[in-house]
Amino acid sequence: MNSNRAHDMKLIQNSVAMTVTLISFGMLFATLFLGYFLLRFNSPTWPPVEIQNMPQLIPFLSTLVMALSSVTYYLLEKNGPQRKLMWGLTFILGLAFLALQWSLWGALKSSGILVSNGMVPSIVYGFTWLHAAHIVLGLIALLWIGCLIFMKSPSLTSFKLMNVGKFWHFLGVVWLLMYLMIFVL
Amino acid sequence: MAFVEQHIHDAPTSFWSKYLFSFDHKVIGKQFLWYGIFFLMVGGLMAMMIRWTLAYPGVPFPLIGNLLFPHTGGVVPPDTYAMLFTMHGTIMIFFAITPILIGAFGNFCIPLMIGARDMIFPTLNMLSFWFSMASGVLLLASLCLPLGAAAGGWTSYPTLSTNLGQPGMGQTLWLLSLFLFGVSSTMGAVNYITTVITLRAPGMDYFKMPLTIWGIWLTSILNAIFVPVLGAGLLLLTFDRVFGTTFFLAGAAATSGRGDPVLFQHVFWIFGHPEVYILILPAWGIVSDLLSFFARKPAFGYKMTALSLTTITVLSTVVYGHHMYTTQMSPLLTQSFMTLTMLISIPSAIFFANWLGTLWKGSIRFHSPMLFSLGVVFVFGLGGLTGLYLASTSIDLYLHDTYFVVGHFHYTMAASVLLGGFAGTYFWMPKMFGRAMNETLAKWHFWLTMIPLNGIFTGMMVVGYAGMHRRLYNPFIYEFMNKLIPINQFITYSAIAMGLAQFVFLYNFFKTIFFSKNEPLASDNPWEVGTLEWQIPSPAPHYNFKEIPHVKCGPHEFGNPNLKTGRDFQYQTEELVEVK
Numbered sequence: 001m002n003s004n005r006a007h008d009m010k011l012i013q014n015s016v017a018m019t020v021t022l023i024s025f026g027m028l029f030a031t032l033f034l035g036y037f038l039l040r041f042n043s044p045t046w047p048p049v050e051i052q053n054m055p056q057l058i059p060f061l062s063t064l065v066m067a068l069s070s071v072t073y074y075l076l077e078k079n080g081p082q083r084k085l086m087w088g089l090t091f092i093l094g095l096a097f098l099a100l101q102w103s104l105w106g107a108l109k110s111s112g113i114l115v116s117n118g119m120v121p122s123i124v125y126g127f128t129w130l131h132a133a134h135i136v137l138g139l140i141a142l143l144w145i146g147c148l149i150f151m152k153s154p155s156l157t158s159f160k161l162m163n164v165g166k167f168w169h170f171l172g173v174v175w176l177l178m179y180l181m182i183f184v185l
Numbered sequence: 186m187a188f189v190e191q192h193i194h195d196a197p198t199s200f201w202s203k204y205l206f207s208f209d210h211k212v213i214g215k216q217f218l219w220y221g222i223f224f225l226m227v228g229g230l231m232a233m234m235i236r237w238t239l240a241y242p243g244v245p246f247p248l249i250g251n252l253l254f255p256h257t258g259g260v261v262p263p264d265t266y267a268m269l270f271t272m273h274g275t276i277m278i279f280f281a282i283t284p285i286l287i288g289a290f291g292n293f294c295i296p297l298m299i300g301a302r303d304m305i306f307p308t309l310n311m312l313s314f315w316f317s318m319a320s321g322v323l324l325l326a327s328l329c330l331p332l333g334a335a336a337g338g339w340t341s342y343p344t345l346s347t348n349l350g351q352p353g354m355g356q357t358l359w360l361l362s363l364f365l366f367g368v369s370s371t372m373g374a375v376n377y378i379t380t381v382i383t384l385r386a387p388g389m390d391y392f393k394m395p396l397t398i399w400g401i402w403l404t405s406i407l408n409a410i411f412v413p414v415l416g417a418g419l420l421l422l423t424f425d426r427v428f429g430t431t432f433f434l435a436g437a438a439a440t441s442g443r444g445d446p447v448l449f450q451h452v453f454w455i456f457g458h459p460e461v462y463i464l465i466l467p468a469w470g471i472v473s474d475l476l477s478f479f480a481r482k483p484a485f486g487y488k489m490t491a492l493s494l495t496t497i498t499v500l501s502t503v504v505y506g507h508h509m510y511t512t513q514m515s516p517l518l519t520q521s522f523m524t525l526t527m528l529i530s531i532p533s534a535i536f537f538a539n540w541l542g543t544l545w546k547g548s549i550r551f552h553s554p555m556l557f558s559l560g561v562v563f564v565f566g567l568g569g570l571t572g573l574y575l576a577s578t579s580i581d582l583y584l585h586d587t588y589f590v591v592g593h594f595h596y597t598m599a600a601s602v603l604l605g606g607f608a609g610t611y612f613w614m615p616k617m618f619g620r621a622m623n624e625t626l627a628k629w630h631f632w633l634t635m636i637p638l639n640g641i642f643t644g645m646m647v648v649g650y651a652g653m654h655r656r657l658y659n660p661f662i663y664e665f666m667n668k669l670i671p672i673n674q675f676i677t678y679s680a681i682a683m684g685l686a687q688f689v690f691l692y693n694f695f696k697t698i699f700f701s702k703n704e705p706l707a708s709d710n711p712w713e714v715g716t717l718e719w720q721i722p723s724p725a726p727h728y729n730f731k732e733i734p735h736v737k738c739g740p741h742e743f744g745n746p747n748l749k750t751g752r753d754f755q756y757q758t759e760e761l762v763e764v765k
């Protein structure tokens with residue numbers, strides 16, 4: 001069997017599996033968004049109860065951080081020599097995103113927006129919790145890739161890099177949508 | 186598509202790697218089978234208690250009643266009754282049918298029938314089993330809580346399932362357990378879909394795959410798409426219960442900007458309707474194959490059957506509203522959902538007619554797998570027809586939440602899938618465990634199951650049509666219901682009979698696996714069929730195929746008069762002999 005064909009086959013297998021996986025994760029978030037739209041459009045006014053001092057700066061920053069981390073991951077996949085640096089940047093940006101979310105929850109609380117205050121707080125907290133939980137999964141995957149990179153492990157294939165990357169970019173897109181829905185529109 | 190052969194791995198040697206943490210799809214399949222049979226017994230016992238309460242309200246449950254409910258003198262208490270029907274539904278759907286049809290047959294059949302050495306991701310496969318194990322343990326643990334397990338129905342609508350309706354940990358554990366189950370199902374789905382797409386043996390085109398594989402593959406696609414929808418609903422409900430969000434809380438608070446209980450119904454049924462097809466598609470696939478195998482005829486309209494199954498899969502994603510006619514949807518929506526639901530009967534009728542076409546003028550061999558398959562044809566026919574009544578909005582406003590619905594879904598889901606599962610178990614037994622089960626006992630098992638089964642579920646439809654609601658502890662406090670007590674007792678007796686009949690199966694099953702070591706192994710191909718798994722030894726060796734087969738013809742080549750081999754069937758690896 002020639003190795004080119006084996007490579008193509010592996011590429012197909014990985015792409016199929018990852019596509020299905022992302023569809024599954026996508027449906028989870030799509031359901032949240034569906035809920036958001038149903039609640040929003042069935043409500044005579046939006047927000048139904050006046051929400052004051054919704055933090056704006058922090059979520060904007062987390063969006064920037066998320067976007068940057070996608071760029072650094074892209075560079076990590078692209079070039080060999082700066083791999084370690086790019087991996088480090090991606091990982092730190094990921095952690096920074098989590099830290100920002102943490103401070104977002106704190107800011108919400110200190111401006112009086114508590115979890116049990118109704119629909120909008122439910123959405124803000126519930127959605128960001130779920131997304132943050134997936135970021136934790138993503139960081140674990142990044143950590144695994146990092147171990148392989150630093151140990152110069154031969155089992156670090158381009159497929160692994162590709163799959164983890166797809167997942168990370170996917171989380172970025174989900175965050176962008178959430179940000180637009182919750183904080184901008 | 187380019188095919189790449191999987192390597193042959195060494196045979197596992199320790200008990201640990203062979204039976205517990207095995208990567209072998211056949212072993213994982215068997216683990217799921219044991220798991221499913223165990224939960225089938227648990228769920229069955231619960232059904233008996235439910236039925237007893239409906240036939241003899243206020244009378245202690247015989248034999249073990251005093252043990253289970255000492256403080257009421259053996260009578261099933263009302264709150265326990267709600268818990269019982271909730272757990273019965275949950276267990277049967279998610280912890281019995283799903284593991285058996287999808288977990289066991291999916292795992293066992295896919296690689297063997299498409300000519301692969303294993304699933305594409307064996308580790309993921311093992312993880313999937315252990316996730317479902319964790320989920321099962323959580324569910325059983327919730328039965329031991331002081332406030333009891335979940336009691337809001339398998340649909341767990343808010344407000345029955347919020348803290349208002351269900352204080353205590355029971356419902357929360359139920360949610361977590363189902364979430365883990367969902368993770369396990371999704372892992373399985375990724376594995377099955379990728380395996381079918383990329384590991385088919387050379388020559389195994391999509392339209393040369395056995396219909397069993399078609400069914401399981403379509404199911405996996407639905408699983409991958411819709412189980413996460415349930416997952417999202419479960420998580421939000423968990424947030425409501427544990428962290429105090431208000432996604433599904435309403436009531437007086439609606440004006441203060443709380444959530445919406447009906448939202449959960451949408452989410453649940455967007456998942457829930459595909460879920461019922463998730464359960465039935467593998468059974469349809471198995472039955473479509475077995476009918477052809479035992480009628481000794483090619484499956485009538487094979488391609489049409491595969492395509493109708495696909496059409497049903499697609500349509501099943503857009504009909505969920507028929508479960509919610511009574512939630513004050515706009516008439517425009519109910520009409521659309523009704524039309525879409527009715528549309529499903531077209532492909533359903535096509536493949537059903539194909540089943541009959543397969544049987545027509547066949548030289549039928551009435552072995553036990555065939556009896557059970559014919560049973561499926563009968564009960565699914567009845568169940569599918571009753572669906573049409575429910576699909577019609579005006580009729581459903583009356584029938585909704587009555588025992589008619591319960592009869593309908595037990596015919597389609599419980600009866601068809603159960604009989605399909607038995608058909609598959611009897612059929613693949615020689616390949617799974619090396620020996621076929623006793624045929625005489627199997628036939629007894631069939632008739633002793635089939636007759637009471639129809640008594641139970643027809644009875645349910647009758648009392649439902651007469652207006653008996655589901656999920657009532659004692660419907661007979663309403664005077665007009667009193668005349669229905671005798672029918673309910675009849676249903677209960679039928680249920681007890683059917684329950685007892687399952688011991689015939691259990692005896693046969695255990696005897697064949699554990700107490701037949703002295704008997705000879707089954708031959709490679711005891712049923713004389715041509716699909717790939719019957720060309721390798723029984724039980725299947727751990728590497729499945731020494732050499733990857735090259736597929737040249739379809740799975741149902743029977744009764745060709747030009748065959749010169751002395752057989753009336755062709756193996757899939759043989760060049761197709763033309764029929765002139």
Ligand code: HEM
Nearest residue numbers: 461465507508569572573575576581585586590594597598
């Ligand atoms: C042949 C076409 C079918 C049609 C037109 C149909 C239609 C319906 C309708 C309209 C309902 C809602 C009744 C109500 O709650 O008032 C219903 C309930 C149900 N159906 Fe079907 N059905 C069909 C086939 C199936 C199949 C194949 C299965 C399972 C394998 C199934 C399983 C169920 C279940 C589980 C429920 C009720 C769930 C619950 O409320 O707890 N149905 N069906």
Ligand SMILES: [Cu+2]
Nearest residue numbers: 458505507508
């Ligand atoms: Cu439905």
